[in-house]
Amino acid sequence: MRYVEIAIPEGRRGAVLGVLDDAGINYVMSDETSGARYSSVVRFPVPTNAVEPVLDDLAQVDLEDAHVVVVNAETVVSEAFDEVRDQYSASGAGGARTSRQVLRTKADEFTPALSIYLVMLLISAVVATAGLLADSPAVVVGSMVIAPLLGPALAASVGIVTGDDALRRGGFRYQVLGVSVVVLASIGLATLARLAGLEPAGVDIVLVAELEERVSPNLFSVLVALGAGVAGILSLTRGFSEAIVGVMIAAALIPPAAAVGITTAWGMNGAALGALILVTVNLLSINLAALVTLWVAGYRPQGLFEVSPTRRATMRYIGVFGVGLLVLAVPLAGLTLNDFQTTELEATAQDEVERILDDPQYNEVTNDDVTVVLDDDYPARSVERVIVVVKGFDPGPDPELSDRIYVAIREKTDASFLVEVQYVVAEERGETDEERIVRTAGADG
Template sequence: MRLVQVVVPDEHCEDIVSALRERELGVSTTKETSGEDDRTLVSFVVPADAVEQVLDELYDIGFSDEWYIVSLETEFASYQGVDEVQDRWAKTPNRVAPRTLRSKAKDMRRNTRSYLWLMTLSTVIATAGLLIGSPAVVVGSMVLAPIVSPMLTASIGLVRDDQRMVLDSLRMQGIGLGLAVVGATAFSWLLKVGLAVPAELAVGNVELIAIRFSPSILSVVVGLAAGAAGSFSLATKGQVTIVGVMVAAALIPTAAAAGIGFAWGRPAIGVGSVVLLTMTIVAVNLGAYLTFKYMGYEPDTVDRGVFTTDGLRRTATLAATVLVVVAVVGAVGVGTYQQVTYERSVNAATTEVLQRAAYDDLGVVSVTAEYVGVGPLFEPSTVTVTLSRTSDRPYRQLPNELARAIDERTGERVTVQVRYQDYQQSNVSTVDTRRRPNTVLGVEA
């Protein structure tokens, strides 16, 4: 429930109160006198889902943005018919008023110092979690990260045509995630030179890192879904804090993986993670924006003074920012397309080889392709194929056969690593399936 208070000039008070009582809302009035203008404080309790529609109806009868208005979250309300009002509005689509949406998003924002410190600390925790192979520590870093607010405010600014909000959000995203990558690089380097972690650690073979150094279609899908979930939760009664963990899950460990790659002198891991990070940022923002548009949020129909000096300056700044973002997204998009195409060819070549009769006993667990990149810097690429088997047969020629097949399909030099996961399987034909008598404490029943 929401307690809405409006200071109304007396000439409009009767119309406003009548409209609210027709809705069977709990209404009270308090006479106020301020200077020469007689005004009345109108208070009414309304379900959160009904705030937007009730305000729209008040605008139709003379409500003005210049009046004082505040909406407060209310623990409970008691007046005649309150249960019927709540039940009626509970069946309507959940969507908060645009003002409430904007206010909720801004309330989530931290001051700059707090934001940067939490981004740095969450990245340090994520880096440590990746290096020690602890998913629990990585999850802890996601809970700490404050990245969800600037992600959502950018989408709100776009859908509400608030240029300043968009620019502030993009700036906070860039600074926060840039600091995360730099911080992860510095922390990883300190761990390496201090021998807290073996300097010769094969970081590309660490499972939690290996899944984060190349972009894929699934990573884009995760970003879109995370952004959509965040915007939907913000615009309804959802738990934005929980969704914030999901958004951070798509970003913070990836930034940490990039720093680890740079610190260990593995540019393919570092650049691949940065590409994945950038694509995920774009996907989260796009998913949030499309969800807000789907829910019907639009700009206010007011004159925003675009042709004033300040308006032209904001427009020019926004246009320049958009050009930079488009250029970065375009470059990253090319790299992502190249990587996705490469991974599809790797998967096809791996499937072709493993379909041979000599490898009937093997099953594919995963195929990980290191980021290919552009030019000689990232060659040769490393492909890690994890297979399941029921015996310890070595299959010595398999890595070379896979490398040749991948070379033929992609035209790229490649180094193939093959891992095995051994397991034992029962033979049903040798199991005694005859029904045995039931016994209790060794005595036949």
């Protein structure tokens, strides 16, 4: 429920009361005696879903100079109010959604002052960079919690559909500025870490699990950002938890942006490009999902054939976001296909090794592990070698077995890579086995 107070300009009192009477709204009227240009003040409670249509009707009677305040109402005890609530519920006036007028205010409130925004993002960037370098999921999640990205991520879309140019420009400016700050701060911190010799994964920094998944993105990464955009708008329009949704939006932007900075500091341009693609795709996905969700929720001109600046702007931005996302989805589709092929190769190699070792002459050895190792050519990585580990009490090396494994795996693919067979000796000691790698045999293709 909402409680609305309107300071009516001189000469518009009759028009305002006519709209309220037609809507069946019970109101309280008082004279304005402050000497301002308002003649009277009217106050009335309305259901949440009635705020937008009532204010739209009032806008039709030339109330541009009116002063309107909308606040939450805890309880209204009135038979007349119950009738109004039933009327708007029966008319299907948008369910319990937030009005456009309130939506703009909420989107603006979620965007902090620029100084606070920058300070919080710097802190988030430091925490995210430290978490990625330390390979700590808990620390990375902490960086998402403190990032104030909900307001900027949604303000642009709200500004587009409501025709608020200042809100739209502010939303886009804050988004670009926020990502840039995180990238630059991460470059600085990662450079210091590198100069200090802090390389948790050795020379190849992206072997860190938390970092590796951000530099080789795939199409599934887009789903997180799309879901964040939809959930963000629902949090504004339906009153869901904004804090949780804010973390979801930050999850799509903060770690990938920090990954761009870290890989740039390490001079890994391919990995930095992969992370940058992910950041860009997530930004487009969040804005597109938010804009489409607002459109579907009814925050648009209502006439089927109505052509207005708001409608044109909305469709234009949907087109720009959609085309940009489709263009960037092409390399992501290639990376996704590469992931599937790698998984398929590992499963095939596993099956072939098991089939060969089922031969009676290899009863003394078993398959211990099959691993597909990719090269360092980020973001589009290729298979570098397949490592097969066989185990037994006296396993070899057996050149014939190595050749059979090599031929069986290579027959299943046209790619060129090394097949490496490692032999592990298991020494029985009572009920336990102690394993040690003794020799390696390989075949190069």
